[in-house]
Amino acid sequence: MLDIAEDLQRWLAEGRDFAVATVVAVGGSAPRHPGAALAVDAAGTAIGSVSGGCVEGAVYDLCQQALQDGKPALERFGYSDEDAFAVGLTCGGTIDVLVTPVHASSPLREVFTSAVTAAADGRAAALARIVSGPPDLRGRALLVRAPEAPPGSPYEGGFGAHPALDRTVAQEARAFLDAGRTGTLEIGEQGSRCGAPLTVLIESSVPPPRMIVFGAIDFASALVRVGKFLDYRVTVCDARPVFATAARFPEADEIVVEWPHTYLERTEVDARTVLCVLTHDAKFDVPLLALALRLPVAYVGAMGSRRTHLDRDERLRQVGLTENELARLRSPIGLDLGARTPEETALSIAAEIVANRRGGSGVPLTGAHTPIHHDARPTPSSTRTPVGRVGAVA
Structure with missing residues (x-):
């Protein structure tokens, strides 16, 4: 429900009555994750989505019913082999949807x-x-x-x-x-x-999680655009003021002119932060990576050839990094897409970040026998009741 917070905030400020349908649990190859929501107000206006289109009509009807009777409901939707035209998810997954009316007196x-x-x-x-x-x-x-x-x-x-x-x-x-x-x-x-x-x-x-791009080069400009597309809050950091400018990186949330390792020492990072080291220069890379690989961040990648990677690894060993710490480094950065242009390279890096975040293998889905969505976790509510109507909550 919080994924449509801005629209709901406006509805609440206007005093509208509405019902909100929220994905509670998913199973199999469902298109939306728990928390995804669709809301319908008393005038029939709809915002959001719970399935990308598969069951929106049925959920819309449930919201209107909840507005009328004031009762929440829990419904399961799944694909039916017996009736391919029945309301359900043609992708083969299942979703449990909680429908909650929100009246002025609620x-x-x-x-x-x-x-x-x-x-x-x-x-x-x-x-x-x-x-x-x-x-x-x-x-x-x-x-x-x-x-x-x-x-x-x-x-x-x-x-x-x-x-x-x-x-x-x-x-x-x-x-x-x-x-x-x-x-x-x-x-x-x-x-x-x-x-x-x-x-x-x-x-x-x-x-939003943070993406910090070190090195204000042309590849960084493309990576900033892809990072914003993936909903990261993107910072560009470079010690050279002539390169680290708003004119060169208009889409960045923040531009920092500072030695990379000095900035990383003082800035806030967490377990969702990704660090992309594109400086490609040992005087920047070594002190930066010596710090980055000891921080509890989600991803650390560094640009460079395989020869550069081997030289950098040896320099990092010399300053005291262990083999376990070095194993965290994604270098050369990105997946093997055959990328050449800055845009293609940015796509390669972003693909590796997503695969690392979601547990993907990076191999083509064609011919593979692996799940399409790696982050779907079974929950008690997704195994308790057969596919079909779960029943009213109240």
């Missing part, structure tokens, strides 16, 4: 407003909702904000049940938020792992 509305405002403003927040469980626990939500939220406000809202449930879900939501994850968890009604099980959907909205 207890969800205040928490939803805080959640979509945080997401639209680029601030980290995690929204937890009951997917299945006792009817009196549905229709409520709990919001956890970023660590810099004011002291004394660990979460907003709640489920109106046992206090331990709110505390435990808030702790779990914090862990989801720290990892930038969206998914479900099973938990007991009193916040323990025993007792009547509840399924809770936790949606995380986090600021």
Whole structure:
């Protein structure tokens, strides 16, 4: 739901009633990930998507029904071999969709407003909702904000049940938020792992991950454009002010004129950050990579020929890097696409970053017997009920 936060923020500000359908779980080759959403207001206006078109019509109808009767519903959609024309996913996967009405009097509305405002403003927040469980626990939500939220406000809202449930879900939501994850968890009604099980959907909205490109060369300009296309917040860093200019990199979010290793020492990185070293010069590369390969970042790649790579590896050993640390370095940077131009090289680098992030092999899908989507994880809700109607939540 937080993926359409800006539109929902406007609807809430205008006082509109609406129903939002959120992907709770996926199985197989489903086109959208958990958290993807479609919303329909009382006038019939729709925003967002839950399947890329496969089941949008049916989900639209469910949203209109929820607006009329005020009841949430949980529905499963999947491809039917017996009736290829039935509503379902022709890609062969399954998705579970939670449909929630949000009227002016809904207890969800205040928490939803805080959640979509945080997401639209680029601030980290995690929204937890009951997917299945006792009817009196549905229709409520709990919001956890970023660590810099004011002291004394660990979460907003709640489920109106046992206090331990709110505390435990808030702790779990914090862990989801720290990892930038969206998914479900099973938990007991009193916040323990025993007792009547509840399924809770936790949606995380986090600021875009960082891509730091070191080396203000022509290849960097193409990589900046691809990085922005992939929704990274892109920084270009180079010690040479004549090259590191806004005129040369108009699409970069930030341009830094500083020695690369000095900048990396002082800037903030996390487990989603990718570092692309295009400086191609040992006086920049060695001190930069000696630091980068010891940081908890997602990806470190360095440009250069195979001869340059071997020389650089030896220089890094001489300054104390271990074989395990050197094994983290993607060099020569990128996948083997036969790339020659800056744009082709940027595509090669981006492809390796995506494969590293999603666990892909980088081999052609034609003739391969590997999953198309590597990041789909089975959840209890995707294995509990046969394909077809799951039934109303309330």
